[in-house]
Amino acid sequence: MAKYFSVEEMECKCCGQLPADGIDERLQNVLDAMRESVGGPLVLSCCYRCPSHNAEVGGVPGSQHVYGRAADVICPDGMSVDELANIAEECGADGIGRYYSAGFVHVDTRGYAARWEG
Ligand SMILES: [Zn+2]
Numbered sequence: 142m143a144k145y146f147s148v149e150e151m152e153c154k155c156c157g158q159l160p161a162d163g164i165d166e167r168l169q170n171v172l173d174a175m176r177e178s179v180g181g182p183l184v185l186s187c188c189y190r191c192p193s194h195n196a197e198v199g200g201v202p203g204s205q206h207v208y209g210r211a212a213d214v215i216c217p218d219g220m221s222v223d224e225l226a227n228i229a230e231e232c233g234a235d236g237i238g239r240y241y242s243a244g245f246v247h248v249d250t251r252g253y254a255a256r257w258e259g
Pocket residue numbers: 153154155156157158190191193194
């Protein structure tokens with residue numbers, strides 16, 4: 142289990158479900174490492190999404206969120222999207238999406254590198 146994040150923070154916001162295999166182990170490690178690097182609490186705007194919740198929020202159908210391999214991390218006060226994205230990079234995230242206007246960074250453990258701006 143993640144050291145700094147509870148099941149409640151990682152389950153689907155609409156129904157409280159988790160993926161059948163649980164939240165990806167490596168994602169939990171990346172999130173914990175980011176938390177340690179930041180040195181303060183990190184808030185996840187979402188982590189696992191069941192397929193219907195994913196469709197509702199306009200996520201792409203094969204989104205890593207549906208597999209429990211992604212989390213959207215809200216920038217803590219005083220930290221920019223780029224700073225948080227650099228921390229995600231150092232902590233070994235595979236997919237890193239920078240969402241400048243919304244102020245969060247998507248991190249995932251899809252198994253190969255992906256970088257984008259949303
Ligand atoms: Zn749901």
